[in-house]
Amino acid sequence: MKVTKEKVENSQAFLTVELDSAEVGESMEEAYRRLAKSTRVPGFRKGKVPRAVLESYLGKGTILEDALNELVPKAYEQAIKEQEIKAFAQGRVEVTQFDPVIFKATVPLPPTVTLGDYRNIRLTPMTLEVTEEMVDSVMEQLLHQHATWEPVARPVALKDLVSFDIESTVEGESFISQKEASFQVVGDSIFPLPGFAEQLVGMKQGETKEFKITFPSDYAQSELADKEAEFKVVLHEIKQEILPEPTDELAKEIDPNCDNFDALRENVTNSLKHQADERARAEFETQVVEEVVKISQAEFPPIMVDVEIDRMIQEQVKQWEKEGTNLEEYLKSANKNEGELRDELKPVAARQVTWSLVVDRVTEEEKIEVGEAEIDAEIETVLKGVPENNEKLKEALNTTRSRDSLRQMLLTRQTIQRLVDIANTPVVTEEKAVTEKAVEAEEAAVAQKPKKEKKDKKDKAKEETNE
Numbered sequence: 001m002k003v004t005k006e007k008v009e010n011s012q013a014f015l016t017v018e019l020d021s022a023e024v025g026e027s028m029e030e031a032y033r034r035l036a037k038s039t040r041v042p043g044f045r046k047g048k049v050p051r052a053v054l055e056s057y058l059g060k061g062t063i064l065e066d067a068l069n070e071l072v073p074k075a076y077e078q079a080i081k082e083q084e085i086k087a088f089a090q091g092r093v094e095v096t097q098f099d100p101v102i103f104k105a106t107v108p109l110p111p112t113v114t115l116g117d118y119r120n121i122r123l124t125p126m127t128l129e130v131t132e133e134m135v136d137s138v139m140e141q142l143l144h145q146h147a148t149w150e151p152v153a154r155p156v157a158l159k160d161l162v163s164f165d166i167e168s169t170v171e172g173e174s175f176i177s178q179k180e181a182s183f184q185v186v187g188d189s190i191f192p193l194p195g196f197a198e199q200l201v202g203m204k205q206g207e208t209k210e211f212k213i214t215f216p217s218d219y220a221q222s223e224l225a226d227k228e229a230e231f232k233v234v235l236h237e238i239k240q241e242i243l244p245e246p247t248d249e250l251a252k253e254i255d256p257n258c259d260n261f262d263a264l265r266e267n268v269t270n271s272l273k274h275q276a277d278e279r280a281r282a283e284f285e286t287q288v289v290e291e292v293v294k295i296s297q298a299e300f301p302p303i304m305v306d307v308e309i310d311r312m313i314q315e316q317v318k319q320w321e322k323e324g325t326n327l328e329e330y331l332k333s334a335n336k337n338e339g340e341l342r343d344e345l346k347p348v349a350a351r352q353v354t355w356s357l358v359v360d361r362v363t364e365e366e367k368i369e370v371g372e373a374e375i376d377a378e379i380e381t382v383l384k385g386v387p388e389n390n391e392k393l394k395e396a397l398n399t400t401r402s403r404d405s406l407r408q409m410l411l412t413r414q415t416i417q418r419l420v421d422i423a424n425t426p427v428v429t430e431e432k433a434v435t436e437k438a439v440e441a442e443e444a445a446v447a448q449k450p451k452k453e454k455k456d457k458k459d460k461a462k463e464e465t466n467e
Contacts, residue, residue: 003079008109011088011301015105017079023071024101031067068095076105086110089303108301113361116295123291123423125284128276130269138268142254143246149239156203156238160185163237164200168192170215170229180236193219193229200233208234222335285416288423289355298357308349309342363415370410375403378410 002018032051041049041057055063072093080087091107149161156162161184168175176192189197195213203209210232219225244250251264258264317327331337379397383390396402 001075001078003082005083011109011111011299013080013083013085013107013109015079015083015107017075017103017105019071019075019101019103021100023075024067027067027071028063030070031063035063035066064098068101072103075103079105080107088301108303111298111300111304111357113299113357114297115358115361115365116292116297118292118295118362118419119422121288121291121295121419121423122425123284123288125424126280126287128280130272130276134272135265135269138272139246139265142264142268143243144241146244146250146254148242148244150242152238152240153205154238156185156200156235157240158185158187158197158201159241161239161241162200162203162235163239165234165236166231168229168231170224170227175229176231196231199231200235203233203235205235205238208232221333285420288419289359289416291423292362292419293354293358296358296361298354300353300357304353305346305349308353309345312345312349313341359412359415362419363411366415366418368411368414368418370407370414374410375406378406 001020001023004016006014006016008014032054035058036049036051036054037047039049039054039058040046041053044050044053049057072095076091076093080091085107086109088108088110091105093103093105095101095103152160161182163180163182165179166181167177183197183200185197185200187197188194193213193215199209199211199213210230212228212230214228215224215226217225246261248260251258251261255264255267258267313327320326320330327338331341334341379394382397383394386393397406
């Protein structure tokens with residue numbers, strides 16, 4: 001076997017391997033024996049078929065394919081061993097020639113990370129303000145959530161809740177057909193398509209209206225883009241929202257811990273401040289890690305991006321299943337195939353792989369470790385959020401795989417916190433350092449002064465006694 005390392009590029013080694021004819025011949029003989037035992041040829045018992053007859057019956061290509069399926073993986077392993085290559089994952093092999101047999105191998109290499117001087121990164125934590133307008137908005141939302149709807153005898157206005165029968169078609173095909181449909185007339189609504197809500201404004205109870213609307217060019221269902229929809233609406237009822245009075249009783253209904261609306265407003269304010277602090281903390285963590293990534297170098301094989309894309313799609317599929325859809329339906333509605341979806345996800349996946357590698361390298365550099373007790377504490381924290389019937393969850397969290405996952409999560413969390421602490425550390429300039437040392441020396445001298453004076457008095461008294 002002849003192995004040539006063509007190049008090392010993009011964290012991958014590229015090999016060309018030429019197999020000896022003797023190796024191939026021996027593997028062909030083994031393939032013949034295997035196939036002879038499993039192939040039924042008319043006029044012969046299994047295992048007793050002459051090789052020439054079997055080759056004629058199956059075709060020499062079939063026997064060669066079977067032989068190479070056994071031989072090439074072994075040759076691949078031998079080749080990377082000869083070249084002293086440490087493969088990070090399973091490589092990709094392609095047979096490019098059959099006489100002699102030659103195959104190309106692409107071998108993923110372990111990722112490498114070179115950290116920048118992250119210990120000198122200094123950033124100012126951000127703060128997010130909670131304004132009175134934000135509190136007012138939440139208080140108003142709470143009132144809307146407890147509002148009632150009462151019928152009115154007037155034309156439809158924006159924000160009304162209406163009931164109607166609707167029939168619509170697009171190029172003669174049914175688009176929407178529904179009786180007694182409820183719909184809130186909200187301006188600039190894009191459902192069922194932009195401009196529909198505005199067509200209802202001014203209609204009266206019992207009125208029938210027919211109108212046409214053209215779908216936008218960027219409509220989600222691309223097959224409907226720029227087409228015209230015809231609507232027929234029969235309006236049955238118009239309701240107006242009636243907001244409740246902000247009484248103490250309503251405050252208690254909204255939050256049993258509040259006796260009045262002032263207390264409710266205070267709770268809302270505190271909640272918004274907590275959310276703002278958490279958002280600011282998360283954004284600052286992201287900013288810090290971005291800075292570390294920016295000054296570091298991470299090289300990794302493309303297979304790591306492919307694996308991350310697989311994970312992202314699997315997570316999204318789980319979410320779609322909860323919403324009653326699946327990958328196939330999503331791709332159809334988005335008018336794209338899976339390859340195009342993977343191409344879209346590639347930049348995000350590459351960024352996440354880079355982040356993960358850099359953070360893991362910082363974990364090593366800072367010698368951060370997570371003990372079993374910390375994992376146990378994290379499990380207890382999770383279980384507190386599920387106070388009932390949590391035995392199965394506890395058992396699931398204590399599997400080796402789950403504990404390893406929790407360990408990695410805690411390592412990442414602690415590493416990011418370490419980076420945040422570093423970024424928060426005040427910068428000590430040379431001038432400031434000199435000043436601080438001078439102050440320390442002066443403080444030390446002052447502290448020693450009483451001791452020196454006391455010693456001087458003792459020495460003087462001793463001298464007088466001797467005299």
